Amino acid sequence: MKYSKQGKIGTFAIDHIMKMARLILDTNCFAYNNKYYKQIRGAAMGSAFTQVLANIYMFEWEQDLIQYQEKHNGIYGRLNSIEEIYRELEKAQHKDINIKITTIISTSIHFLDVTITNGNGKLRTSIYHKPTTESYILPYTSDPPRHIHRNIPYEALLRAARICLHVNDFYFERIRIDMSLLLNHYPPSFITKQINRFFRLNNAMSVLHELNEDVYHHLHQTLLRQPTRREKTLIYMMHYPTVKPLVLQPKIWNKELMYPCYLTQLHHHLHTDRSIQRTNRV
Known part of the structure; x- marks a missing residue:
């Protein structure tokens, strides 16, 4: 309630959010080995509401750490000693037995799909791939509209150019994208055409042929500042809050x-x- 405006968060009333949460958490059933089960703890990983609910919970959970940060005018790690860092993390560790904190002190760390590396005081970002994740994308032999297949290489390169700070990291990610497409039966001629399309539309053909660092730096900075599709949707909804998709009408x-x-x-x-x-x- 303390983060709501006039009893609402966005377009949803608090009462509606509570009802949706009860409905999803109390009616989470599934079948396994010809038997029906009801999940009484947690929520389904595939549910769109689960991520929203987890974000709401974690937002409140981390408030103590955020307040500590604001009080000391610094980020989490900018404390007096390593022992003080561990004390604060240990305190957060016992706040909820369901939330586990893994403490890592290293020159490289993973956050979501990004690897952040500290090299001589300079941060370098590249794409992080989980070791257990397979190189699976929508197979070319499937039958969605053809523009879906065309967009897959483009969006993958767009993500790589936004995340990878160095042109060499981007190059290796492009090779990985090529291999993933080939493993999912995309024709080599199709792959070449769509990759050329990305560099041509972004005026960066010299990155493709010569790994031009200056051109890539400009490409990286330009794409990094462009809003994503989701951000564009959120901006539109903020400017036109009365416009609702059919599902919300x-x-x-x-x-x-x-x-x-x-x-x-x-x-x-x-x-x-x-x-x-x-x-x-x-």
């Missing part, structure tokens, strides 16, 4: 109607309905 209850969540589903339904009508006429 109030609807009149009618058990005989099925509402599409998004316009793409509505277009698919109309296309299918017309196809059925044509078949019936034939």
Whole structure:
């Protein structure tokens, strides 16, 4: 409640958030070996609400560390001694038995999908890949719209150019992207065409052919400052808070109607309905 405005967080009332949380946490059932089970602790990893709920919880959980940081006018690690760092982390460790803290002191650390390395006082970022993660992407043999396949190499290179500070790290990531595409049956000619498309649209062909450091630095800085698709959506929602997607719009209850969540589903339904009508006429 203390972070809400007029009883709301964003477009959701606090009461609605509480009801959704109870519904999802209390009705989390699954089947295994021909038996039904109900999860009584935690939430399903595949649920979109689980991540939101975890973010809400962790936001409150870390407030003590944030207040300590603000009080001492420094980041977590800027303390008087290593012993004091461990004391603060040990205090946080006992705050909730479900939240485990792993303490690492090193010149390199992983955060989400980024590896941050301290090299002689200069920070260097590159992409972090979990050792257990396989090189799996949407297979070329699958049958989504073709623009989905075209966007996969582009988005992968876009992510690499944003994260990798050094051109050599970007080069090795591009090779990794090539291998992942080949392993998922993308034709070599298709891969070459889409990779060239990325560098051509971003005026960085010399990075592809010569690993030009100056051009790559400009590319990295330019893409790093561009908002992501999610950030663009959030900015749009902030400027137009009354505009809601179909999934959030109030609807009149009618058990005989099925509402599409998004316009793409509505277009698919109309296309299918017309196809059925044509078949019936034939």
